[in-house]
Every structure is written in structure tokens, then in C-alpha cells.
Amino acid sequence: MGELRKSLPLPSISVFIALLLCCCSLIELTQAQQPILEIYPKQEVQRKPVGKSMILTCRPTVPDRGLVADLQWKDNANNTIPPKPIGRNQPPMYTETLPGDSLALMITSLSSEMGGIYYCTASYANSEILVKGVTIKTYVAITWTNAPESQYPTLGQDYVVMCEVKADPNPTIDWLRNGDPIRTTNEKYVVQTNGLLIRNVQESDEGIYTCRAAVIETGELLERTIRVEVFIQPVIVSLPVNLEAIEGKSFAANCTATGKPVPEISWIRDATQLNVATADRFQVNPQTGLVTISSVSQEDYGTYTCLAKNKAGVVDQKTKLNVLVRPHIYELYNVTGSRTKEVAITCRAKGRPAPAITFRRWGSEEEYTSGQQDDDPRINLETDFDEERGESTGTLRIAKAERADDGLYQCIARNKGSDAFKTGHITVEFAPDFSHMKDLPPVFSWEQRKANLSCLAMGIPNATIEWYFNGRKIKDQFDTNLKIVGTGPRSDLIVHPVTRQYYTGYKCIATNIHGSAEHDMQLKEARVPDFVSEAKPSQLTATTMTFDIRGPPTELGLPILAFSVQYKEALNPDWSSAFNRSWTPDSPYIVEGLRPQTEYSFRFAARNQVGLGNWGVNQQQSTPRRSAPEEPKPLHNPIQHDKEEPVVVSPYSDHFELRWGVPADNGEPIDKYQIKYCPGIKVSGTWTELEKSCNSVEVVETTSFEMTHLEGNTYYRIELKAHNAIGYSSPASIIMKTTRGESDSANNNLGTLLYSAGFNSGVGALHKRLFTTTTTTTATSTTTITSITTATTTIITLATTISITLLSVLASMLV
Template sequence: MQRELNTYLLTNLLSQNKQRRQINIEKEIILISCVFFSVTSAREASLEIQPNQKTISKEVGGSVALTCRPNVENPSLVTELEWRDPKNRKIDSTNRASPIYIQNLSEEKGVVLIFSSLTGNQGGIYTCRASYATDSLSSSINIETYDDIKFVEAPENQYPIVGNDYIVKCIVNGNPTPIIDWNKNDQSITTNDKYVVLASNGLLIKNVSEADDGVYKCTAVVLNTGQIKSRNIKVEVQVPPKIKPMDSVTIIEGETASIKCTATGKPPPEYQWIKLKNREDLAVADRFEVRKNTGELIMNKIEFADDGDYKCIAENPVERVEAVVRINVLVKPKIYELTNVTAPVKSETKIICKAYGRPPPKVVFRKFNKLDPFRVGQQLDDNRIILEQQFFEEKGEAYGTLIISNLSRSDDGLYECIAENTADTAYKNGHITVEFPPTFERTKDLPPVWSWENKPGNLTCLPEAIPNATIIWRYGNIEITDNTNFQIIGKSPVSFLIVKPYNQRQFYTQYECIATNKYGVANTKIELKHAEAPRAISQARAETITATTIKWSIIPASHFDGLPIRSITVQYLPSVQISWDLSRNHTWSYGAPYILENLVPEETYHFRFAARNDVGMGMYRNVESITMPRRSEPAEPRILTTQSTKEENTSNREDIVTTSPYADHFELRWSVPNDNGDPIQHYLVMFNGEWRDKDCSEQIQQSVRYTSYQLEKLLPDTVYKIELRAHNAIGDSSPAQIKVRTARVFNIIF
């Protein structure tokens, strides 16, 4: 069709151009003839109409002016110059507001016929008439009207719906009637499986898809007049919204939550949220915020009543769709009742914990001295204890009941109630108090109370009992009351008996404490004993002697039944002194290393020892005199090893072998030896490979401030012999020796 239309337009335009050329040739011939005639003969009288055309074509609504002038030798002889319409009616209106009116020329003879706005019925032959002397003159012109191309219904934006058939509207009026041409993206559209070009009202698109988006051009052409007009129409395919499935949402009371409703569609839909229970529009509700462009529902300070079904509405110009989502509001559990329980031993009791929440929480108990809570039902390790649970869904409440039969004292204590649901866990402590008769089970083997001289004895009676026991004291089956020798402080739950014996032996004896409550009576006896200073020590002998120090081994008196020894004191003086009043003293805590220092070498000392307790110092015991040795080189250091093995000759110290964890170095460590009366100045280290004599090291000095030395640049898997000596001003100690084997080096093959 497009090809036929183009061929037709080209042929018509060529024909019109040929006609115009022919008319122009004729006009030129007439003009030449007229000129020639005017030269060769007298001018003939006539009326001349401008524009000088037999036919004028004008579009409806346009304007035109036709000027009629006399072409005569004597214009003054022209009279009755006028215009007449196609019905030969004289046009005499001079009103400019009239659709047709006339206007006389002011400077020359002539009259102008003016059409201010042509209408379709104003077409036809208009005649100009006049009288010239005795002659009648006339001249006519034909006015043809036509309607311009007009887009009656061709919206520039049109919106088909995906999946439907749609007519892109382009309704055009014109006279003569125009023909319509379509293209998209400069590609001509003809009727096919996808499109149907409709003659009257537009372009039919079958089964619209999003690929049909684009700009379509509707072109109207009038073949007779050559008129052509185009209209660009933007087609945007619309897709109805579709809400993606939403799972139920769980939120927690008191918190803030965001629920997202997501829908596809074109154009993108706007959203609305409705609470179904009361049909409330959440866009205007307190605590709620609806984001209409994203579908997000913000819920602030969530309340218990917010639980329920909510409707999401997604709407665009195509359609309105809805989806319902369930919002479950969880309530953190709260324990609102837990009562402490008191019951007697061997009875049955219950401790009940009540809680609420959504969903109703599971309520259990845990005893404070255990890690795990009790299981529901009877306990596997103690069939006396049963845990029961009750749930009340409508109220959101739950009860936990811990039942304990045949109560024992071990059941007494704190119990933690634990209420737990999917939102949170709540805790609260309760107490089971088990009442029982007095008992001295934990205090039946109390040590005696000691007293001496005028020091009072303080006897304490502390029975276990619930409720608290009332306490009395007896001495020789007689209840004690306050007097010169006795004072009672407190009668429940603890009582103190202050005994003032004043060195009277009869008061150093046993006293009876009797405790009573509503469940029974118990008694215990506490002895008050007379305390003395320690007896003389059994033995004190020198264990290790150097030039300036002695380490003692001290054994206190055997079979001494009294207060514990607190310290040991030694008195010592050189042999040149004979009075112990001039002696020097040194005291050690009992059981500490008994080392006496700062003695004079080669000096003879006398020693005596005594023990002290809270009563006082015991008798001194003399020991044999000791002459201190002279100053000498230090004692041999002791090398510290983490592991050692013995090789063939286990009697030789140098055969002790230790293993270094490293292949190229070893840290030698030792303890500080005795300096034998002269301070150690430094240490000497020597080492060499057992089978590599060329690697022998020179003697290495290490500062006395250190008790370790790092041997470096060793060979792997090699045994090294190491010697260590301590040195003072007198000389070197005997060598401490050890063998060290360095670690192997393993090659990793990839």
C-alpha cells in the first residue's frame, strides 16, 4: 500500500507541475499577445481581477482578498462597480466583522472583495461588474474551498494493556479525504500477523506485549492537493500489578518493624495498607507509616492489639490488586506471680510460677545449685520431684508447678522460674524453705576452746534449724545463767558462752549446748581447755653449711597437745662470748625454710632454739656448737632441664641428655648456687659438638644478673656437651655438665 501511495503521489505531482508549466506558457503567450495588441491597436475596456487566476483554491478558515480594477482609457467614465456572489446577489456590506465585505480603493478606481474566514459553502464563481460609458463590463473568478488535514482523535500518549488487542487511535478529517500511513522507528508498518492498518480509526496491535512500546508515526496525505501532516504517538504498554506472595510476619511487642509488600506492574503501582479487623487505612493511623511508592509498612511501638490480618493494595491505571498477610505479634514473657514456699521436712509442697506472653510461654524451674532446669514430668534422677505445666491460649498465660514430695533439707534453697517463648526469656527467683528440727551435724567435731591465765574462753553454739532454735547452756547438768564466771550472749540462732576460769581448774571442762524449736531438740558439747606455752623442741640439726650460712632441720616437741606453734626462734653467739644476753636472735615462721645467714667464716657459734605459740615462748634447747668453714669457690650450679634421659654410663653426669626443640639454638638455664662466703662474680659456659672437636667454643662469660644463656648457630641433629661453672674471687666451682641433642631439619617435598 505504501509503494502504491508513493507512486500515486509522484505521478500526481508530476502532472501538476506539467499543468503549471502549460498555464505559465499560455500566460506568457497571452501577455505577449496583449502587449502586441496594445501596440498595434487601441486598448479594449475590461475589468481586471487580482490575483489574475481563473480559480483560487483556499482552505476552509483561510482568508483571501480579490481586487477588481477597470482597465479603461478613462476611469472616470466607470460607474456601478460592484461584486456579486455565485447566486448573482450584490455584495454591499462594508462591515469588517462580516465574513464577506467590500472595500473601495482610495487612490484609484477599484473595489476589493474580502473573505475574513472562508467557509465550505462560500466556494463558487464571484463576478465583478461595472458600466463604462454605454458598455457593460464583467469579469469572474472561481473560488474553490477545501478542508485542511485535521487530527480529530490522535492522542500523543496512548496506553495499551499487555495481553490485549489495542487500536492506536489516529482519526483524521480532511476534504478531500486523506489516506493514512504508519511507521515505527522509521520502519513502515503494513498489515500482517501483528498489525492491522485500519482505514478509518487507527492501527490495530494484536496481543500487546511490552516490546510494542515505542513512538508510532501517523502520516495523513491528500493526494489531490499534496497536503501531508504527521503526528508522533508515544505508546506505553501498561502491565497490571501483581503482588509477590508474602509469608506471615512475626514481630515483637514494643519494638519497631517493617513489612514490605512488593508488586510488579507498569507503571509502578502505588500501595495502600488496610487492617482487616476494623477496615482502618493505616496511612492515616497513629504509630503507622505507609510508603505508597515502595509498599513498605512501618509499625512503631508495636502493641498486643496489632496482631491480625493486614491487606496490601497495589494499584496502577490498569488494575487494583490485593493480598492479605498475617502479622503475628509476639509478647515477651513476663512472670507476674511467684510465691515463696515454707514447708516442714518430709512433707509435700508446691511452688507455682505464673507468666503470660504470646505465645503462652513454657514455664520451668531450675535449682540454683544445678546447671540444667527440671524436665517436664517426673525427674529421672529423683522421682520425688514432678514438674507440671498448664497453658491458657486465649489469655496468653501459662503456669509452671514444681511438686516435691517427702521434703528433705537438700530441697531448701533458691529456685529460678524460667518463662520462655519465641520472643524472649524471663527469669524470677523464688525460695523453698524446708523447716527441720535443730541439728549439729556440721559442727559436731568442733576443736576445743583454749584459755590461759585470765584470758576468757569464748564457746560458740551454732545449731542448724528452721525455724531458728532457742539455745541454753549447761554446766554439770545445771543450766548456766550469767554470773562472775559465765556470760551468755544471744539465745537464737547463735549463742556465745564466755567462761572466765580465773585459773580455777574446775572450769576447764565440757559445756553442753541445747537447741530447741517446734520440731525437736538437739545438743552438742564443747570443751574448754587450759593452754600452755610449747615444750622444748625435740631436735635442731644443721642440714647444709656454707662459709656464711646454715640451713637447719628443726623438729618440735612430740606429743604436745596444745595451741599450734606460730614461730621458731634461734639465739646464737660467737664462742668468745659467754652470756646469752649478748646473743643475736632470728625468728622464722613455723614451717618456713630455716636458713640463718650473714655468719662469719671460720667462726665458732653456739646455738639454742625455742618455739612460740599464742600463749608465749617455750623453753630454749641448746645444740652443739658449729665452726663455720673458710670461704671457698661457689657450689656447683644446678642445670635446669625439662626432660632428660640416661645413655650408656648413667653414673656420669655428663651423660644426661636433653633434647632441644630447635635445630640451631638452645637455651641453657640454671639455679643460683651457694656462693660459699664470697659473692659470685659471673658464670662460665663452654660447649662443643661431641664428634666435631673443631667446633669447640672458647670459655664464655655470662653476667651474674642472668641465670640463662642462649647457645646459637648450632648444627641440627648434633649432640653438644655443655659445661657450666660459677666464679667468685676465690675461684671456679666444679662444672655442671649436660648433653643436648638439637632437633632434626625435615625437608618438605612438594
């Protein structure tokens, strides 16, 4: 090149370049005007996977498209490919004219036989044939022919994780586990043509395996994710060798098996080789292995097989079902014996196995043991068994029987199947006995009233009773004033005491085959009570008088039914106009309606069934002058802990109903009650009221009052006074504590400080009070006064009290 530059003059080089550019322009012009066919896509070789669809478009590139004719496609056998027939099924290959004078080759599903050279041909200007070829090369894409996405090897066995793949050209396969490549350098994993071999599968081999296929020639890469879950063969872990069921009762047994997945359980009766789930009276739960029999029959006896099955395998195990026959007591007779003699009761029963027999007294849970009883050597239990026949006999023997041995006895027959019960009676005969009547009081009569003397003889067999009067049989005396009703074991003697001679002793004699007994009874004449021993006043008011009364020294056999009093003003000498009052012996002896400052005369008497006794214990007592009412008594039950003051606990946190009894008015009617209630605290054992926080209420014509708007968990001292025209009574006082309310748990430092200083915990709620309300209620008006000043003073006073108290506590701690 350098030599050329040296040989040519500089102007010649310029000319050469100009000529070269001119030639290029001529070539381009020539090509632009030459008609050709172009195939899209433009690659001369088209690689497509089998089974896919494709389109090849042939487009003429000519100066005048109107001169193009016979545009068509030829297949790999040089046959013209026709267009799609109208109204017919779509062929695998056809042509279709596209807008812009292009012809498309449509292949709906490419097969390997369709590979080869395809030509697009046309004529131009009826003089030039245009041809353009394209090569279609087919290949088989990666296809999973046998690669399930979930596979289940069995524990302890070799297993091939299947991954069969088809491709052309042949693919290369590698494996990943949980995202990491699997090393096949050890003997655990072996890559095979059809999958990955895992030797001696364990649960640790579970995971996500990836089968990866690659075709180097086509660059295709495809992954198959396979979840490997290790299955475990069933193992029957719980099935007794022998089972026992009770005839006529329900039965259940479990065949428990483990495995993965959970095995399905079935029961097979060996004698018939039938699944019992289809039999009457049987039910089987295949998940739990529970078999139930609604009512066991003796025919259910035999051998059964439990089958446990899952996808990993099947196992079975046999068991034998023994049917137990419940005991049946077929003989137990009532027996009779005599006192001090031997008596025996026998019980016979059947069952399999032969039942054990024992006895117990009716109503007792304690059973007799075989042989002689430790606590009573007189009693012996004898038993006998016949296992071959399934029969048992039990005999309870009692030597030297006593009356206490008489009664019901329960025979119990027991085996593994169940218990059977039957009750028999042992009768112990004995001579008549009157010991139960020895403490009975005498019989009383008066004013010739008929009296009933009853005689009841205990004895087996029943005794015959005869009555005696003055040493002779009454039935032989033919006395119309003596009438016998019944001859045993109970007999009544009706006595009509028309004269005093009938008030005397009577005898009844009872007799049976074992002996006789007699009992003496007394008929006495009753009288009215004697004088009252004492009656003295214990409490005086202007209008009432309470007495303590002590009855007569002797009651003459009949109880006192009432005490009576007659009273009149002492200035009145006539007792016929006196007032009368009676009380039962167990009631308070209160005389009411007296006049104040008046002297009265009193006399007392006692009453029984006969009548009223003589008046006695005459005395005179004066009532005091009119005065304020007596102290009312609250009707509440306080609770006292140790030496603390008794406290009435309200069941509510914000209200309390105060109730009281009406006191004596002392000569003037009570017109109202005054109630005062104040919150307070205890400091060093001394009750301190917060006076500024007190409420005072007056009520009339009621004996109750509901206190409202109270603080929760707070102590209140309540004073109650009754009022009449004279004045107020002395106050009745109680301490009441409200319960803790929902909002009281949030009490802040004030309540906490009070409590920690040893005060009553209820005071802690008082710091929430902002106003003090004093309410006075009468029959006609209600006045409510609210004072901010009083509230402020109350808070200051409370704060001062708390401060002083805390200082005192701190000082005592320092000392």
C-alpha cells in the same frame, strides 16, 4: 559527409573552418556584452526541507554595474519582498543588500506555503528589464513524532515498539535489532504504521532496536536507536497469611516482591484504608517491604494489605496481624511447711494465649516438667488453663519435704508473646541440728585468758540455746567466770579459766517447736611446743648453712608459727651472746653471715601462740674454708620437649635479657660475673658450639645483662659464672633460642641444608655472620675487638663442619 568531402575541393574545407571559428568568436563577444542576472546557488530548482533556513543571492552580470537599478526579489505571488525593518522582529522572509551590488533573499524558516517560483528583477540603463527566476520546492524532512529512545514492554504481553515518523514525501520504514535486520516472515514481529509489534514479549526480546526511515525522492535516511527493556509485573513471593506481634514490644514483618523494575511496597490497613507509613509507631521501607511497629498495641490487630507496584503493574496480598498479650504473673505467695510433710506453692498468670506455667529452683536452668518428676517422685507439677479468660494456674507439690527443698523457686509463665518470671520462697521447718559443728577442734586458752565457745544451731524456726556445765544449767549457777552472750540461734559462752577446773567439757542444747539437739565442746589448756624433733644441715657454704627442720611430734593443739635457731661460735661458752634467727614453717631455713672455716654451735626451738618452746637438738657444725662463689641460678623458665634439652625461648629475634639470682659468696664478696654465649648446632644429639663466634662479657654490680646483635631463629648456649677473690664459680648453663626475625625467612641454601641434615633450624641464620665481636665489659672500660681473620676462620670452620656432617648423613643413608 563523405560525399561533401568529395564534392568540395580541399581549400574550400579550410575556408569553412576559418569562418566557423570566426562566428563562434562573434557569439561569445555578443554574450559577454549582454546584461543578465544570476542567482546563486545556480540550480534552477532548489529543494529544501520545511523548517530550514536558506539564502538565495541575485547578482547582476553587466558591463557597467553603475547602470543597474531597482534590483529586487519577488515572491511566489509576484509581490516585492521588502528588506528587514530596522528595530523590528525578524520576518520569515526579507531581502538584504550584500557587498558587490548583490541582493540576498533571506528565508529564516521555510514553510510548505513558501514553495513556488521566485524572481529577481532589475532595470539596466533605464532601457532594459532584467529578470531571472528560481523554483523553490519544499519537502518535509524525516521527523520522529513518537519514538522514545527507551521503551519498556511487559513480560508475556504484546507490545508495539513505537516509532511514528513524519516526512513529505512519505518515508519507508524498516527495523533492525542489535544491528541485524528483523525478519517479519514469522508471527513474532509485525511492522505497523506506528511501530514494531512484538508478540508475547520475553526477556530475550530485550536489546537495541533501530527504526530506519528513508525518503527515496530526497535520498534522506535517518535512524532512531531505541533501547528496549522488558519489565516484569510484581509478584509477592513472601507474606505469611497470619502474623503475630507481642503487645508492648517492637514488631517487624516483610512483604517480599519480585519484579522489574524493583517494585515499591506499601502497606494498607484495611479497617481505615490508610497507608500505615503515615501512622504513628509504624515505619515502612518501600524498597524492601519491611514494616516495623515500635511498640505494638492491641488496636493494631486486624487485616493488612501489601501492595507491590512498578511500571509493569500492581499486585496485592492480604495478611492478618494477631496481637499476643504477654504473660503477667499476678499471684505467687511464699509458703511454709514442715519437714516430712507436704508443701505446695501456687502460681497464677494471665496472657493470650493462656500461658504455660512451670517452676525451677533459683539459680538452676532446669525446669520442672508437668506431672511427677522422673528424678524425684516426691515433686509433682499440676497445671490448669482457661483459654476463654486467658488465665493459667500452676501448683508445685512436694511430698515429704526435706531441708534441701527449702529455698527460692521461680515461677515461669510462657506463651508466644514472651516469658514472665516471679520468685517465691518455700520454707521447710525442722528441728535444731548441730551436724555442721561436729568436726570443729577444741577451744584453747592459757594463762587465764578468756575463751569464747560458740554454739550455732541450725533450725527453723530459730532455736533457743541453753548452756550446761558439770551437768547443770550455767544460768542457774551464777558463776561470774561464765558469761552467756545470746540465746539463739547463736550463743557464745565466755569462759574465764581462773582455775584448772574450767578446762573441761561444756554442753549447749538447742530447742524449737520441732525438737531439740545438743552439742558438746571442750576447753583445753594450751602449752608451748615440745622439742624440735630434728634439724640437720642440707647445704653448707663458707658463709651460709641450710637446715632441714622437722617439728615437734605433737603440737598440743595449737599450730607452729615459727622455728627459731640460736647459734654462736663453738669456742664461746656463753649462749647469752648467741645470734638468733626465726623462720616461718613454709620458708627456707638458711643461716647467713657465717665466718668461713669456723665451728658453730646450734640449738633449735618451735614457737606457737603460747610462746617459744624449749631449746633442743644441740649440734656443732663447721663452715668450709673460703672458696669461689656458689653457682648462680638463671631466673628463666625453660621449655622441654620430649627428651630434648630444656630451652629458654627469647621473645625477640635480636636480643635477650639474662637475669639471675645472687649466689652465696663463700666468704669473699662477689666482684663480677662472667657471661659467655655462643651460637651452636646439634649433630646426632650432641651440642656443638661455634667457638669462633662466641662472645664473652663481664659485668659488675648487676644481676642482669642484655645480649644484643643476636641472630634470629638461632640457638645459643649461655654460661654464667660468679667471681670473687678466690676465683670463679662453676658455670650455670642454659640453652636459649631467638625467635624468627623478618629477614630470617630469606635464609638461603646453607640454613636449608643444615635443617634438612637434621640440625637445629636456628643454625641456618649463622651463615649471614661476617664478623665476630668479642666484648669484655668491666666497671671501668669496654673493649671491642673485631677480627677479619677470625671471621674468615669461623666461616671456614663452619663450612668444614657442615661438609663433614652432610657426608656423614649421606653415608648413613647409603648404609
